[in-house]
Amino acid sequence: MIKKQLIMEKALELFAKQGFESTSVQQITDYCGISKGAFYLSFRSKDELILTLMDHFMMQITSDIDHIVKTSKNDSLLYDFYYATYSYFYKHLDFAMTFMKEQTRTFNEEFILKMRYYDKLNEKVILTMIERLYGEEVKYSKYDLIYCIKGFMKMYGELFLFKNIPVDFHLLAESLVEKTNILAKYMTISFITDEHKTLLDIGLDGVVTKEQITEMIDQKIEEMEESIEKDSLILLKEQLLNPSPSLAIVKGLIENIRNHPHCKWVAFLLRDFYKSIT
Template sequence: MIKKQLIMEKALELFAKQGFESTSVQQITDQCGISKGAFYLSFKSKDELIITLIDHFMMEITSDIDHIVKNSNNDQLLYDFYYATYHYFYKHLDFAKMFMKEQTQTFNKEFMLKMRHYDKLHEKTILTMIERLYGEEVKYTKYDLIYCIKGFMKMYGELFLFKSVPVDFYLLAESLVEKTNILAKHMTVSFISEEHKKLVDLGMHEAVTKEQIIEMIDQKVEEMEESVEKESLILLKEQLLVTTPSLAIIKGLLENIRNHPHCKWIAYLLRDFYKSNT
């Protein structure tokens, strides 16, 4: 296992048991069987490690949900969206609890900016889903509907995050699909206008450049062991460098990497990049 991945996995185990504040770098290195010097070659500090872990999980859920929204059938889309989101956080329950706790307690500016960034990406995905499902029917209420969906997810998520209530995720997803459809079809008074939304989002959507994606690919290729995913990243970089890329080849290569936990974000960025440039 790559040393950086090992540190992340062992640190997460300790954070789940003890919390962020109570876990020292020494405990992490002892758990990994490495020196402190080796730790600091991968991470400048414990704070950087925490931010990297949060990045990893948020990139994974963001890219997974984006893929569902772009590929599920309309009849199943809303259900798949709710179920996959809740199931992901339940699967990583210890991290989700720590993550929510950190959100309420931290004053770390970098953390807060990152969470704002991922929140805006999440809203973008929800908007894509809403427009695909309801079209002109929600032309004037779609931004209100975004916040309604986010409110549903937060409130019902608290059942298993903080109250340890047994949850039937199939039933929960069905229930929220019904509620969302009722709102979409019958809501008539809009509070959030398109102009208001633009002001709220001002400066939050900076497009990732081709050069930045290539830099990310180079970094991942250097970190990864030989695998189909690593070879696919190399080929994806080649497609980025040619004048006329093959979208069919790119689509196949993205399928090769989209389920790899350390490649999902690159798959997400490339899907968005080619959508914007075709």
């Protein structure tokens, strides 16, 4: 295992048990069986490690949900969206709780900016889902519906994040599908309208250039051991630099890396990049 990945995995276990504040770099290095020098070759500080873990956590769920929104059939899309979201947070419950608590007390500006960035990406994915499912039916209420869905996700997520209530995710997802469909069909008064779109940055893209994606691919290639995913990254870089006429090859290569935990974000960015040029 690459040392940086080892540090992230072991630190995640400690943070989930002890919290961010109570865990020191010394405890992390002892738990990993490495020296402090080895730690600082991968991360400049504990804060940088925390931000990297937060990025990794949010990249995983954002890229997975984005894939669901773009590939699920319409009759199961909303259910798949809710079920996958709650299942992911429950699977990583210890870290999710630590992560949520950190948000409520942090004064780290970079942490706050990152959270806003992922929140906007989440809104963009939800907007794509709403427009795909309901089209013109929600022309004047779709931005309000985004905030209704975000409210559902937060409120019901608290049941297992903070109240330790056993949750049937199948039933919860079906219940929220029904509620969302009722709102989409019958909502007649919208608080958030098209006039708020620019002010709230709803659906606006964060521009990621070909050069930035290429740089990210280079970093992943350097970090990864020999594998089909690494070979696919090398070929994807070649496609970015010297595009072929067919996107079928690119789609196949993206599919090769989509499920690798350290490649999901690259797959997400590439899907958006190629969508923007077709």
